[in-house]
Amino acid sequence: MKRIKLWLTIVGLMAALQLPAQVKETVTLGRWVGTWATAQQPVVRAYMPYNNNMTNRSVRQVVKVSIGGDVIRLRLSNLYGKTPVEIRSVYVAVLKDSFEIHAHTARYLRFGNKYQTVIPVGKSVVSDALQFELHRLDRVAITINYAKAPAVPTVHMGSRTTSYILSGVTTPQTDFGRAFRDNHWFNIEGIDVYTMKGGAVAILGNSITDGKNSNDNAHNRWPDMMSEALQLKHQVNHLGVLNLGIGNNRVTVAGGFGTLGRQRFDRDILGQHGLTHVIIFEGVNDIGAANGNSEQVANGLIAAYEQMIKKAKARKLKVYLGTITPFEGAGYYTYFHEAARETVNDWIRRQRKNVDGILDFAELLQDPLNHHRLRKEYQSDWLHPNAEGYRVMGYYAAELLARGEK
Known part of the structure; x- marks a missing residue:
């Protein structure tokens, strides 16, 4: 009887999917x-x-x-x-x-x-x-x-x-x-798809995730490249990639564009449909906006990350943290801002037991001779990567996520 009911359910589903339009x-x-x-x-x-x-x-x-x-x-x-x-x-x-x-x-x-x-x-x-x-x-x-x-x-x-x-x-x-x-x-x-399996990866980010200085109409932001690598290189065809980056967005420090990251997390990230993975990669604009309170800003970012991780884990989601990339040469670089970046990144790297993975974008993109600065071949303005930098980021992130799906 149970098999008959299951068969009827499947037949009903197929009939619904064969409707010509709605x-x-x-x-x-x-x-x-x-x-x-x-x-x-x-x-x-x-x-x-x-x-x-x-x-x-x-x-x-x-x-x-x-x-x-x-x-x-x-x-x-x-x-x-x-x-x-x-x-x-x-x-x-x-x-x-x-x-x-x-x-x-x-x-x-x-x-x-x-x-x-x-x-x-x-x-x-x-x-x-x-x-x-x-x-x-x-x-x-x-x-x-x-x-x-x-x-x-x-x-x-x-x-x-x-x-x-x-x-x-x-x-x-x-x-x-x-x-x-x-x-x-x-x-x-x-856009959502109706599927029998699969899930979605939602990414909280700023202009680096939003793809500033990528190529217009090329769809080569790092999340685009991650999606491409997941599908074509790793044959992971069941993970939707959702880019919720906003240029000049901040996590905790007032100002910038859009609602603060810690406030929009519930809506923009946890509100996505079929969500299974979360990537948190935001904070450089908070640090760049610090004005004599770099240590306080770093601590505020860490506290916000902890709350986001707690919320995501309560929903049994996989959580990945991205380290903040170098920005020496950019307009808001200072010694104190760099110290805040390193403080935050040190904390992120110590969370390996508390999250499902660390996307160490900082180590990936940094100049091997100067860790405060992006590699020349990956940068566009010493803050944002260029198209090649975004490709490297996306393929690196896909490798880590694909490992967790196999």
């Missing part, structure tokens, strides 16, 4: 797992001079996923908006190149079985499940037809990818060649 979320096997995500933040107008009011505009945005699946859903956010966001429709498609899509792959999403949706102030909305052939490492275009949007939107400023903006409503056949181009993401929060 898929009922009544199946009980499997779960939602994040394949792509980004951290939300309010606009910093000095870095976004364009009029960000998207009322009656269509915006095509490009992301690169990590794991694949046959059923997806999209999450949209209005976390920092002051008025509701009204959307006429949203369609997804596999990207062909630049702004062009493979139009035959385009599918319109529904929200509560409607194409229109409203994102309330301070909230997110999740689409209905959609049957969509998503392959691992696919580049996907998300096109939003806005009806009404706030002048101050919820964004991710460091997209490192170009978004394409047209007036009016577009369809999958619309030519975006004349679109205004803007390297930011608007309102998109995450």
Whole structure:
């Protein structure tokens, strides 16, 4: 009898997955797992001079996923908006190149079985499940037809990818060649896949994780390279990689961009779907902002890390800590700031028994003749790695995580 019930459940699941478009979320096997995500933040107008009011505009945005699946859903956010966001429709498609899509792959999403949706102030909305052939490492275009949007939107400023903006409503056949181009993401929060197995790695970070000085539209931030290495080199195909880095973000010290890391940890990291792994790699901006209180800042970072580890372990998640990379030659380098970095890194390296792994990015990237400085061949401005530095970081991190999965 139990075997018959199991067989009927599987048959029901397969029937649901064969629906031509929208898929009922009544199946009980499997779960939602994040394949792509980004951290939300309010606009910093000095870095976004364009009029960000998207009322009656269509915006095509490009992301690169990590794991694949046959059923997806999209999450949209209005976390920092002051008025509701009204959307006429949203369609997804596999990207062909630049702004062009493979139009035959385009599918319109529904929200509560409607194409229109409203994102309330301070909230997110999740689409209905959609049957969509998503392959691992696919580049996907998300096109939003806005009806009404706030002048101050919820964004991710460091997209490192170009978004394409047209007036009016577009369809999958619309030519975006004349679109205004803007390297930011608007309102998109995450993509989940429905899968029978697997989990997600969520990364808390700053501009190094966000990929500053990587190559625009190349998707070669270190988390991208980690995802690529996990899939192609190590054949670990079940781990979604979620980059929740924010440029100029800090963990405990007021200032910078976005909500403090210790405050957004619960939402941006623990709030991800199918979460199994956490990487904490943030703190250099706190140290760089220290003003005569470097020792206090170092202690504050350590206390924040301890709380994050405790929260993650309470959920039985695997936790990895990243050491803070050298920054001699950068604008905020001082002897006292360097002492704080070394204090924090010494503490991190002593946590091997308390966490599942240490990503010693500092040792990986440091000049062998000067440990306070990045290797010349890996640096872009003595604070951020260049594309080769990000590749080395990603492949190194993948090696460590893959070891834990075998």
